[in-house]
Amino acid sequence: MAESGRDRKLYLGPRLRLLRRELGINQSQMAEELGVSPSYLNHLERNQRPLSAQMLLRFADVYDIDIREFVAGSSTDASGRLREIFSDPLLRDIGVPRDESMELAENYPSVVEAMTRLYQAVTDLRRIPDAIDRLSGSGAVGSALDWVRDYVQQNHNHFPELESAAEDVAAQLPDDPADLYVALRQRLERDHGVSLRIANDRMMGSALRFYDLHRRRLLVSDRLPTSARLFAAAFQLCMLSLDRPIADQIARAGAEGEAQAVLRVMLTNYTAAALVMPYGRFFAAAEESRYDIALLETRFGASYEQVAHRLTTLARTGARGAPFFMLKVDIAGTVSKRFSGEGVPLARFGGACPRWNLYRAFQAPGQSLSEIVEMPDGEKYFTICRTLPDPAHNRNARSTRAIALGCHVKHAPRILAADGLLLDRANSIGPACHICERTACPDRALPPVTRTLAVSPYQRTASPYPFQQV
Template sequence: MAMRKLFIGRKIRSLREGLKATQSQFADRIGISTSYLNQIENNQRPVSAAVLVALVDKFQIDLSELSAGEGDRLLSALSEALTDPLFESYTPNLQELKLITQNAPSLAHALVRAHQAYRRNSEQLASLNDSMGRSTLAAEATPYEEVRDFFHFVDNYIHDLDVQAEELAGELGLEHDDRHAVLTNYLQRVHNVKVVRAEPGRDILRYFDAKTRILSLNAYIPATSRDFQLALQIAQLQAAETVDKVAKTGNFRTKEAADICRIGLHNYFAGALLLPYRAFQSAANQLRHDLELLASRFGASLEQVCHRLSTLQRPGEKGVPVFFARVDRAGNITKRHSATKLQFARFGAACPLWNVHQAFEAHGRIIRQLAETPDGVRYLCLATQITKGGGGFNSSLPQYAIAFGCEISYASAFVYADDLDLSNRSSFDPIGISCRICERTQCFQRAVPPLMRKLHVDHDVRTVLPYSIGDN
């Protein structure tokens, strides 16, 4: 069988830029001309087998790193958009979608954004009431959604911030010393910032007074959150120039979106400072991704550990590709990223058969699930419940479930798979992405019929569903 053509110019460019090499230098290392490399990076020519072999030989990269990632995420988003009844007269095949996402990704992004605007407009029109005269329909993405998509499509990895944070972590010796003392002393010594306890009764996690150079921290939050707030303050004071530079690349429509992006970038720097890339990746491999041991070694929370594992996307040094999500009790996905083929639905609730929903009834435990999506891909899924914040008896404590996992081909890298029967197909639960786009016709948990599928109702027969699902 002939190898399918790979148009992966963006990834090749990202790899080269991560190595800080010019096109001429990079072309010399893999034995091709600069003009050929330029054509590859601009998706004017596919990558040949000889070039792939050279990339593996010279940079010790995994071929799967080149064939997955942004393209899969964009393909998933575009596929979901085109299942909308709005496009009922057009049903593209997989090859057409791949051609669009590989050769015209900007067009694909534009179509996804247009569909998002249409969905928001339709949903608001359907729910308008007597306040119609006082409300404005927002056809554009909310600032939060715009920023979420920004991180989603950069693979949840910000190279400049990651490297800057890792270098600072090395200088401070955070791996070996008391993190709280080191971070507090660094703020005082370098930035003239004094760290104090916030006054009792103040409903804040962190408050920085730029005039007095005093940073007040809530005295009752967990140590992991306290140290993260210290690292976040360092990010605001020390990485502001890099943050502004990265935020500008998002081309956000509003100042609100740009400001929210800066919050995300400050958080990214803080996570990368407390869990420096190479040290954390090495520990993850050594401990076989035991989340609780990683949390203990780095003095971090389970959420911080899972989130950081999802950002290990450095070109040439990628970690095991994982998915990560944070879900509230209502099923809203408040954080999400996937470097696997599993992509989270952009509209509608998550699949009710996914074990993340069970985590709220299993407080303090990491529960496991072997799952298979309709496309035949199998996963090791982990889930656990977490409680945010701190305080006394009367404090409100938000609760979430963390979902984390990998494709089954990587399960051997996880301690959680050791006693599971990965070879038995019956061990895998059938799950989907969202009912509205799930292809399974006999799911007993189906909430709504799939879009763009005909329904047949037989009043004399009742099965699991009150209807049967036909073809498109």
């Protein structure tokens, strides 16, 4: 007789190992914290014993995890990465079945991470062969950025300790953005002896923000808008007042060298955003307004990009926001920011689909373009795309950038910008041309690497790259 849903035994060994690795503790330490023997924990991790409801509750209590999320697992992203890797010309002739890649993603997350890093290294080598001599072996900067992006993704772009530290400071400060800016300047002066000055181009040169350590002053360019000045003050206060929790997070991450420097800036930016937009107040305002970005900009004195980025961080247990993903691209399709939500099949090693409103937004500067999109696997997502204002602080910049924010269509009723859209009508897009197997696409720029071209002199199709069907 098949087991009922209530009686189904839970074997979650790989997830337990992954949790322990993320916590940076060994089996003996975890067993002691849980009040069990190391041998029992070893049996659980090897799937030799099922995880009882009582033990599951103990894990949730000791390590503050969401039970539903922990049981459901997070192998969707890993499975998608494996499908992309196995579709590479170097590997596609092996024909790894989909069920095998899903089993690998579910049961061996460390192996998936190792394969992803190796594939990233191969991709980097393919991308910059002509720059190897020029870089003279200094390509570690790209690797540092990739390492930090991977680390942020592994943590779902949410760092609870930094959120709590920033909220504690914010509780002592006013809510109104104008008053907050004044209070931040006063706090810098009072607690750290740092004065904030607005400076012109002659003093700033090409810098937008400069901390003069010897004179104990923070110089901020007069070209920056009010939201950027507020953020600059918050960044400096976090760097000085919250350096300990930031350093602790870096130590737990195990970052080294250039990756450590990049991570420090990223985490300080994260903490500054959490100070300007404290989690509790921001989450409540987002839910109450149904994620009205314009209202959130005004209420917290933040820019569109700052609010969009903040929306991707709302993953606190018991107070989770809509799981947004975010992309920032330029008109050439170069992705400079990428934060994935729950299982969004964005191609990690390429650009985005040209059929998406993200690129149409460049033809309608300043307008928010909302739509429902459908991926080749049938999953649908709500997205909102908008260009960013030209950077007044950089007179030589010529590239306009756009932000795409989105989530699974099941969350669309929670979002104001989705009102009026027909959820059963969607624009068909793909993750990226080189891994998209959607047929008869007139906008295809590359053939899928998983298929063989079927070009014929006797027929021209709507797609410039017809390929053989399975």
